Amino acid sequence: MKYQxxxxxxxxxIKNGDYIKNDKLxxxxxxxxxxxxxxxxxxxxxxxxxxxxxxYPVQGSGMFVRQNKREGCMNLGSTLGLTHEFEDRKxxxxxxxxxxxxxxxxxxxxxxxxxxxxxxxxxxVRFIDDEPLxxxxxxxxxxxxxxxDEKIASGSLFGYIKNDLNLxxxxxxxxxxxxxxxxxxxxxxxxxxxxxxxxxxxxxYLSNGKLxxxxxxxxNYKKTKFFGSKSLVWGK
Amino acid sequence: MKYQxxxxxxxxxIKNGDYIKNDKLxxxxxxxxxxxxxxxxxxxxxxxxxxxxxxYPVQGSGMFVRQNKREGCMNLGSTLGLTHEFEDRKxxxxxxxxxxxxxxxxxxxxxxxxxxxxxxxxxxVRFIDDEPLxxxxxxxxxxxxxxxDEKIASGSLFGYIKNDLNLxxxxxxxxxxxxxxxxxxxxxxxxxxxxxxxxxxxxxYLSNGKLxxxxxxxxNYKKTKFFGSKSLVWGK
DNA sequence: TAGTGGTCTAGACCACAAA
DNA sequence: TTGTGGTCTAGACCACTAT
Numbered sequence: 399m400k401y402q403x404x405x406x407x408x409x410x411x412i413k414n415g416d417y418i419k420n421d422k423l424x425x426x427x428x429x430x431x432x433x434x435x436x437x438x439x440x441x442x443x444x445x446x447x448x449x450x451x452x453x454y455p456v457q458g459s460g461m462f463v464r465q466n467k468r469e470g471c472m473n474l475g476s477t478l479g480l481t482h483e484f485e486d487r488k489x490x491x492x493x494x495x496x497x498x499x500x501x502x503x504x505x506x507x508x509x510x511x512x513x514x515x516x517x518x519x520x521x522x523v524r525f526i527d528d529e530p531l532x533x534x535x536x537x538x539x540x541x542x543x544x545x546x547d548e549k550i551a552s553g554s555l556f557g558y559i560k561n562d563l564n565l566x567x568x569x570x571x572x573x574x575x576x577x578x579x580x581x582x583x584x585x586x587x588x589x590x591x592x593x594x595x596x597x598x599x600x601x602x603y604l605s606n607g608k609l610x611x612x613x614x615x616x617x618n619y620k621k622t623k624f625f626g627s628k629s630l631v632w633g634k
Numbered sequence: 635m636k637y638q639x640x641x642x643x644x645x646x647x648i649k650n651g652d653y654i655k656n657d658k659l660x661x662x663x664x665x666x667x668x669x670x671x672x673x674x675x676x677x678x679x680x681x682x683x684x685x686x687x688x689x690y691p692v693q694g695s696g697m698f699v700r701q702n703k704r705e706g707c708m709n710l711g712s713t714l715g716l717t718h719e720f721e722d723r724k725x726x727x728x729x730x731x732x733x734x735x736x737x738x739x740x741x742x743x744x745x746x747x748x749x750x751x752x753x754x755x756x757x758x759v760r761f762i763d764d765e766p767l768x769x770x771x772x773x774x775x776x777x778x779x780x781x782x783d784e785k786i787a788s789g790s791l792f793g794y795i796k797n798d799l800n801l802x803x804x805x806x807x808x809x810x811x812x813x814x815x816x817x818x819x820x821x822x823x824x825x826x827x828x829x830x831x832x833x834x835x836x837x838x839y840l841s842n843g844k845l846x847x848x849x850x851x852x853x854n855y856k857k858t859k860f861f862g863s864k865s866l867v868w869g870k
Numbered sequence: 871t872a873g874t875g876g877t878c879t880a881g882a883c884c885a886c887a888a889a
Numbered sequence: 890t891t892g893t894g895g896t897c898t899a900g901a902c903c904a905c906t907a908t
Binding site: 425426427441444455456457458459460461605606 | 892893894895905906
């Protein structure tokens with residue numbers, strides 16, 4: 399997977415300010431030569447940067463590096479994971495609850511499994527610099543993720559699934575909305591009942607198309623902004 | 635641009651239920667043969683469908699058609715435009731204000747223009763089936779969009795820019811957040827002061843990289859959900 | 871083992887920006 | 890006119906699923 403490595407290198411170079419002189423990436427032809435790869439490979443790599451809002455394309459002119467930092471924004475285009483999103487700050491987790499239960503009708507439907515399927519149900523509060531950022535209510539299909547304990551749940555569950563269980567992640571459906579906080583979540587976030595909360599519902603699939611994770615995450619609205627960059631070329 | 639046309643055809647076919655029998659698109663090789671295009675072209679087209687959440691890929695097995703409708707969700711992956719998003723419902727617009735003013739320091743910074751640049755400032759309320767969905771506060775750079783009147787502002791401004799001014803859209807930066815409603819916006823949306831509101835801040839660029847539009851849109855939190863599908867293959 | 875999506879190459883031509 | 894990104898082709902091989 400050359401293009402992913404190339405994307406990583408380019409991202410690193412941007413971070414190091416290698417392209418500050420003219421705010422542009424090297425041309426496609428240069429990158430082809432420098433890294434000894436094909437045009438296809440270069441474009442795949444650059445696509446990743448475009449999706450993540452690191453550069454923007456101007457046909458006939460170049461790939462321009464973004465200078466805006468958009469501080470405090472979480473990136474909708476990059477992979478989930480607070481640890482990665484806030485790598486220069488302290489990220490911690492408090493596990494509230496771990497239960498094993500059988501899927502009832504409603505959750506079975508959302509998890510694309512049969513009623514009665516064994517599930518893990520986990521509640522966690524995530525902290526940035528010791529201040530509560532979010533509360534997560536998550537289900538995992540036990541047939542796919544056979545074991546979770548408190549130690550595992552305190553760390554990066556996705557890292558565990560990828561690196562320890564050797565499962566490969568595919569894609570995630572996200573629904574974003576906004577509601578008034580209930581009593582319980584408000585307590586965890588240090589906010590008041592009825593205050594706004596930014597909610598992200600994730601359905602996460604393995605690369606074989608099987609859904610293994612369904613979550614509902616309440617964010618502290620005072621500390622949460624999401625950033626995304628969208629191409630508009632194929633607009634009706 | 636064959637791949638965009640192909641994407642359009644495939645989208646139409648999915649809508650018509652052509653692939654319901656086995657929930658899959660034809661294989662890449664089939665599509666190559668059927669439409670007489672190259673593999674590259676087919677994959678570009680399918681990528682659009684993946685980004686818009688119409689299909690999901692399972693390597694070695696096929697491109698599966700999604701059956702979930704996700705009713706009431708606006709699609710983050712497709713192009714902006716309420717008219718397009720709610721094509722089977724009545725979309726209307728009330729123009730509150732159109733002003734021409736010169737950019738002050740703060741807005742000049744956001745619009746990437748010099749202080750003193752002439753801007754259109756427009757306030758609109760958008761209705762779905764005669765119920766208020768959102769309030770928009772938008773700036774347009776008058777050097778790029780030289781003329782807007784109330785009639786134009788009542789319709790699709792992006793359509794006007796594309797079709798009448800013949801400008802080509804490039805990409806949009808989006809920031810999503812959540813706040814308490816102020817008095818004015820609450821009035822427009824028929825909600826109470828202090829109620830939650832889902833806010834989308836858009837910075838929209840032409841394909842030549844020039845920013846022409848900066849907006850802040852307040853959505854009625856009771857009627858607003860956004861949907862997006864994300865690939866996770868390049869997760870650290 | 872056969873079917874199907876994912877990665878990669880080499881090379882051609884088009885569209886747009888800037889000098 | 891030159892530089893640079895965007896589209897497209899033809900063909901090879903790899904990785905994963907399903908049987």
